[in-house]
Amino acid sequence: MTNNADRLEERLSETFSNAPVPASDRDLDPLLAMAKRLHQIGAIGPSAAATQRTRLALLRASVPEVRHSRAWWPKLATAVPLAIILMTVGTVTTFAAPSALPDSPLYGLRNLREGIEIQLAGTPARRAALDIAFAQQRADQLVRLTQANSASPMVVSTLLRDISSRVHAADAAAQEDGPAARAALQRVEGQIDNELTQLHNSGTLSPSATQQLDNTIHDVQSGESTNAPEPTPSAGQ
Amino acid sequence: MVTGSQLNEYEASPQYRELLDRARQRDVAAFTGLYEATHRRVFSYLLARLGVQATAEDLLREVYVSALRGLDRFRGRTESEFMAWLFKIAHGKVMDHLRSQSRHPELKRSDVQRNGTVKPLDTIDQRLGLGEIAAALSKLTEDQRDVVLNRFVLGFDLTETSQLMHKNVGSVKALQHRALARLAKTLRPAGGEHD
Numbered sequence: 001m002t003n004n005a006d007r008l009e010e011r012l013s014e015t016f017s018n019a020p021v022p023a024s025d026r027d028l029d030p031l032l033a034m035a036k037r038l039h040q041i042g043a044i045g046p047s048a049a050a051t052q053r054t055r056l057a058l059l060r061a062s063v064p065e066v067r068h069s070r071a072w073w074p075k076l077a078t079a080v081p082l083a084i085i086l087m088t089v090g091t092v093t094t095f096a097a098p099s100a101l102p103d104s105p106l107y108g109l110r111n112l113r114e115g116i117e118i119q120l121a122g123t124p125a126r127r128a129a130l131d132i133a134f135a136q137q138r139a140d141q142l143v144r145l146t147q148a149n150s151a152s153p154m155v156v157s158t159l160l161r162d163i164s165s166r167v168h169a170a171d172a173a174a175q176e177d178g179p180a181a182r183a184a185l186q187r188v189e190g191q192i193d194n195e196l197t198q199l200h201n202s203g204t205l206s207p208s209a210t211q212q213l214d215n216t217i218h219d220v221q222s223g224e225s226t227n228a229p230e231p232t233p234s235a236g237q
Numbered sequence: 238m239v240t241g242s243q244l245n246e247y248e249a250s251p252q253y254r255e256l257l258d259r260a261r262q263r264d265v266a267a268f269t270g271l272y273e274a275t276h277r278r279v280f281s282y283l284l285a286r287l288g289v290q291a292t293a294e295d296l297l298r299e300v301y302v303s304a305l306r307g308l309d310r311f312r313g314r315t316e317s318e319f320m321a322w323l324f325k326i327a328h329g330k331v332m333d334h335l336r337s338q339s340r341h342p343e344l345k346r347s348d349v350q351r352n353g354t355v356k357p358l359d360t361i362d363q364r365l366g367l368g369e370i371a372a373a374l375s376k377l378t379e380d381q382r383d384v385v386l387n388r389f390v391l392g393f394d395l396t397e398t399s400q401l402m403h404k405n406v407g408s409v410k411a412l413q414h415r416a417l418a419r420l421a422k423t424l425r426p427a428g429g430e431h432d
Contacts, residue, residue, distance in 0.1 A: 050294035
């Protein structure tokens with residue numbers, strides 16, 4: 001076994017540098033082919049969409065829920081009915097419309113569920129994270145629909161309007177919180193900005209939709225500059 | 238196969254330590270930096286173990302969300318320690334997933350969507366025969382599996398693999414030979430493309 005194991009190790013390095021295997025070692029061919037096959041797995045990465053979803057999940061998970069010890073009961077009085085509504089609406093939307101579009105009757109339910117989720121968020125930072133995540137979901141949908149050439153003018157217009165309003169809400173919540181929330185928000189706004197700018201450059205939208213897209217990009221970029229970290233004063237100033 | 242001494246490169250990286258320190262202070266941008274630096278290998282591990290790209294992507298997200306939430310408990314300082322910790326989390330997620338699959342075999346087929354329709358063929362999964370590779374890997378001993386994953390999927394060289402597994406180089410070579418022989422016996426060439 002030791003001899004064979006040593007021989008295999010020698011041939012492995014040759015195989016991966018594409019050197020020919022000597023005829024005397026042809027018996028190792030199936031093992032070398034297996035090693036190459038396994039090696040191909042290491043060359044596969046997650047899709048861009050999956051990476052985007054992971055970044056959003058990290059953003060959401062990064063904001064801890066804060067429990068307030070005082071005056072909890074008024075919040076409970078609001079939270080319990082909202083939670084019941086959320087569960088009811090959530091069940092419907094989860095099964096019927098996880099990503100309903102504006103031309104679907106379920107889009108209103110989607111907005112409602114998101115609104116309740118934001119209301120229940122414990123801190124401004126968490127509200128900002130949710131708002132911007134919902135904006136990014138819409139930007140992703142808009143890009144995908146436009147690429148597939150299946151976005152009606154109404155869908156484009158509503159998605160753009162809602163992206164702007166979510167970005168405004170996220171900016172306001174982040175301002176209320178602090179620099180950490182603003183920095184996190186700025187990063188996602190940069191991603192949305194890139195997506196929408198690429199959409200603009202593709203020239204696939206009608207002139208009026210492009211005008212609205214430009215306004216939305218402006219809103220996103222305003223958020224980016226508002227949330228940019230303040231410059232550190234240099235030494236001697 | 239990657240032959241450079243990547244473990245040493247990781248440990249020498251000052252940027253990595255800075256990222257880790259900042260991530261511990263709940264800086265999500267820093268943690269995202271750690272994700273960017275490490276996720277390819279974690280994903281490769283998950284893909285090899287699960288054999289379905291979409292499932293590997295879902296679990297990749299879960300691994301990093303769990304890592305972010307549990308960062309307070311991570312005491313390591315080097316990237317190799319961080320990688321080892323991530324792999325431990327990933328291993329736990331794989332085990333949970335496989336257990337859940339064995340309890341709910343109806344969810345096992347990756348090509349059937351929740352609404353019962355069949356989704357388009359996943360060309361990467363099919364072309365490389367990832368499902369059958371994952372199944373064959375699960376039939377190896379734990380040491381054999383770790384050796385082939387470290388060496389051929391994650392790209393560690395012989396010395397690094399022996400360090401990671403706390404075994405001598407001779408044992409790793411022997412395990413590698415047995416594992417490849419067993420896999421080659423079990424698996425047919427993928428998609429007829431293999432030479």
